[in-house]
Amino acid sequence: MFHIPVLVDEVLSFVKNGIWVDTTLGTGGHTEAILTRFDKVFVYGIDRDIESLEIAKTRLKRFKGKIKFICGDFRNLKALISEPVCGVLFDIGLSSFQLDDAERGFSYRLDGPLDMRVNRTNGLPLQRRLRHLTRAQIENILRDYGEERRARGIAKKIYNSRDKIETTADLRDLVGGDSRTLSRVFQAFRIFTNDELENLREGLHTALSILKKKGRIIVISYHSLEDRIVKQFFKENSHLVVLTKKPIRPSEEEIASNPRARSAKMRVAEAREGGRGKREERMTNDQ
Ligand SMILES: C[S@@+](CC[C@H](N)C(=O)[O-])C[C@H]1O[C@@H](n2cnc3c(N)ncnc32)[C@H](O)[C@@H]1O
Structure with missing residues (x-):
């Protein structure tokens, strides 16, 4: 029933302890990996699909006190989260839990x-x-x-x-x-x-508005239209430093074990500490 999360190790390599928002909680795969690996992370887990959220609640029961579940649209992030956060994760699109349900x-x-x-x-x-x-x-x-x-x-x-x-x-x-x-x-x-593309544009803007300095935005997208929006947003935003010069792609092994990962592209950017200096690009995680 669970969706197999994509690029998990790659996501984890950019996570730091602190407050995170998983804007696309789905059935909770990425958040489970984050909460398992990091003991000082608190997650706001958002999804606009109430059925996925219910599954995630059951799956993540053992992390009580470390996660708050919110049914909502990431487009309204600013209204949903009232404190500055150190990271926002978007894993956009649909989960296999949704795709495999004929009724939907x-x-x-x-x-x-x-x-x-x-x-x-x-x-x-x-x-x-x-x-x-x-x-x-x-x-x-x-x-x-x-x-x-x-x-x-x-x-x-x-x-x-x-x-x-x-x-x-x-x-x-x-x-x-x-x-x-x-x-x-x-x-x-x-x-x-x-309205997925407009949601993504709005979501990225509002993510930036709740991000602390040095906070990170991680986006996994699954088709070129979405990736173009992310790339453009990161590039044009002088408050952000792009941490992934090229999008990160799943390995051959991951694609072989989870064909739905095939088209995934992950990009990461970090909010500047201050000022608007020259845009720098780094391939590595600098934790
Ligand atoms: C690819 S799945 C995420 C899977 C999740 N990372 C996991 O490991 O299980 C994308 C999720 O985003 C949700 N979603 C799509 N658009 C959304 C939006 N605008 N606001 C909130 N959730 C959204 C979908 O309902 C779906 O559950």
Whole structure:
């Protein structure tokens, strides 16, 4: 049932004792590793998916007093956390606990309602939202969030049948094509349904606002659109020193044992001690 956390040792190598926020607690894999390794860490564990949070609560019971669970969106970090912290972790996207649940409608491999909301108590399922989109909007979603070259043709098919699409299988059969096309189309609609890119932009900004000097932001992302946002944000922010010149990727061994790690990229930055000197880049962890 648990999601296998990605790049755990690499994350741990950048953690320092102090207060951390795991903004994407999921089923608690990274936080469990952090709390096991560091005895002077306190974690605010946030997730906007209440079901994942419940699993994490049970799993992390033994760390009572060292963790506070919060159901919320990392976009609202500033409202959720009222003290300066020494680290913020983002492991964005979805966990296998969510992807493997047919009822949530994220996967074209499983047949279920075309929902795609991370938080099912909020907003409308994709199947309902599709009915209100124009053909041009669908095309833009597929192009911007899925980087799909056949966006126009696929958008036309979806638009013409939008009233009949109820399930993931309906969408899959309509789009046709190979698994890569289907992955791109499903990814695009998932990003749209949950406003994922805007959330990430907002989340990074608010993370910076609660970070102590020398505090760290660690971000693991799973596709190029997200990684571009992280890279840009780190690069353009004069309050941050980039600690990873190139993104850190999982080893061959990790990918072999957990294929979902394949596309992961991790970037880390640290808040400056003061001033806005020349941007420096270091590959190593300087604990
Ligand atoms: C890849 S999983 C994290 C897995 C976790 N690191 C672990 O080891 O189990 C991403 C998690 O982020 C959550 N999530 C996605 N967008 C979010 C947001 N805007 N605010 C809070 N949580 C979010 C998802 O519900 C999901 O549980």
